[in-house]
């Protein structure tokens with residue numbers, strides 16, 4: 001599938017109630033914004049079918065991720081719509097969250113705590129919610145994103161593991177997923193150590209025995225931990241905290257983690273080893289990797305065939321990393337001596353839970369008062385930040401862009417979107433856009449110039465005006481791919497100041513017809529180039545013609561014979577229709593030959609006015625563009 005523009009919309013009246021090429025965006029005053037909050041994660045009004053094209057959403061301006069509930073306001077008499085006040089966003093909390101986090105959320109939005117919702121109830125509720133906060137007990141499936149009708153902007157996971165959130169669906173629907181990756185680390189590690197010690201000394205079984213009126217000193221002789229080898233599988237945050245504590249117990253700690261740095265492990269006194277070495281030499285194995293398709297049932301019959309007989313296994317990661325039936329077989333055979341913990345609600349007749357050599361708790365790793373308060377604050381701040389238009393440092397499905405980079409790139413982000421939108425409008429209807437080349441002219445080294453935001457915004461500018469898709473930083477690449485749009489990027493080193501990230505951005509679209517022949521260069525590509533001047537995006541080049549106009553409001557491009565009086569003639573036509581000209585720039589290839597006139601207009605000229613411009617004899621072609 002390729003993208004194609006809708007030329008019949010070029011002259012569509014702003015009062016049209018059908019979706020317009022021009023009014024899916026909000027005020028252009030964002031171009032001057034230096035705010036760190038950018039709209040690459042914002043959700044536009046498209047999900048709200050009741051919006052009319054004369055109504056502007058309250059999206060972005062200084063907030064590209066302004067994700068509060070879209071509301072509308074008709075402002076026909078205004079030059080540009082003002083920022084529109086919106087109701088507080090609704091945040092659904094579907095599992096128990098610490099009070100401190102709830103306070104942060106309540107200060108910001110309307111908070112609904114509805115615990116134990118059935119999947120159906122969650123789906124019915126979600127279309128009223130801008131954010132959803134969950135722990136591990138809520139399955140945030142594709143159905144949830146579908147049911148949200150585009151309203152859900154952020155899913156906050158109050159904890160680490162995001163295996164209960166369908167990340168690809170979230171990304172597809174442009175919904176940001178954030179987690180709280182640090183606040184429960186110590187709690188989980190302490191729980192692991194508690195299970196390790198309890199298991200080694202049969203605490204749970206002995207407790208149950210004595211409560212049952214028995215006195216079985218000989219039955220519950222344990223094993224010592226000191227000097228024993230503990231293999232940490234997954235040397236991340238929790239794994240390394242478990243390692244530190246186990247070292248304190250006098251254990252010899254090794255770890256397996258294909259992605260961990262050996263020097264970080266050495267810093268904790270831990271040797272990184274292969275999977276087979278870890279499982280075959282350990283007396284105790286503690287699992288701390290995430291549940292992913294790769295780690296699912298990583299501990300299976302084959303793995304148990306390699307372990308040291310009598311190994312003890314602690315799992316405070318996820319139940320799914322172990323093949324439960326294989327584990328029961330290994331326990332029955334005495335290959336695995338003991339197991340600690342269970343992460344998901346077990347079936348009533350679970351052989352594993354009932355096994356006498358297994359000690360279990362519900363999913364309690366993160367359940368300390370301290371961790372829950374910490375997690376609640378961490379996730380509340382991340383969700384509020386996201387709803388406020390900021391990129392979160394804990395975003396799971398969006399690039400992490402440091403605040404200073406965001407702030408520096410803000411005007412270029414606006415430029416990128418406007419260029420995308422403009423380039424799209426230069427393409428003739430029916431021409432499918434398949435291939436877009438983006439050329440960044442920069443004095444910076446590639447390592448010092450992150451193009452992800454700019455690329456996302458170019459995609460947004462190209463796709464959003466002509467489709468129902470909502471494009472943001474989360475789903476830009478996905479959406480482009482889905483629509484058959486190939487974006488290639490090039491960097492051209494220029495000798496300007498590296499103080500500025502980009503000197504100019506050029507967009508070239510190949511294999512299309514143009515609505516404005518002068519925008520086509522020798523190799524047949526439609527080409528435009530823009531740059532940021534004084535913090536404001538400017539169009540600098542159309543085809544081979546240099547121009548210099550700020551990318552604000554509406555733009556008329558005319559190609560004419562380079563002769564005196566042209567500006568006056570067009571200006572008079574616009575003035576006679578009360579259309580205010582905000583700026584004008586003429587660029588020519590050579591004296592008295594062809595020139596391009598770029599005219600910025602505050603109001604959208606009506607069809608008759610545009611026809612009159614077209615009838616001026618020396619005007620060879622013209623196009624009206626909405627920015």
Ligand SMILES: NC(=O)c1ccc[n+]([C@@H]2O[C@H](COP(=O)([O-])OP(=O)(O)OC[C@H]3O[C@@H](n4cnc5c(N)ncnc54)[C@H](O)[C@@H]3O)[C@@H](O)[C@H]2O)c1
Pocket residue numbers: 160161162181184185188233234235236237238239256257258259260288289290291294295316317318363364365366367
């Ligand atoms: N029980 C609880 O309450 C609780 C609390 C926190 C975290 N967790 C679970 O523990 C997991 C780890 O949490 P974390 O905060 O340490 O995350 P983390 O991302 O800091 O660490 C995970 C580590 O696993 C490693 N890993 C990935 N694939 C692996 C593989 N195939 N083999 C070995 N290692 C692999 C990663 O490289 C990473 O270092 C989470 O995903 C979560 O499921 C449970």
Ligand SMILES: O=C(O)[C@H](O)COP(=O)(O)O
Pocket residue numbers: 135136137158159160161162184363364365366367
């Ligand atoms: O991944 C996590 O953070 C832990 O497993 C905690 O899950 P919980 O928030 O459901 O306790």
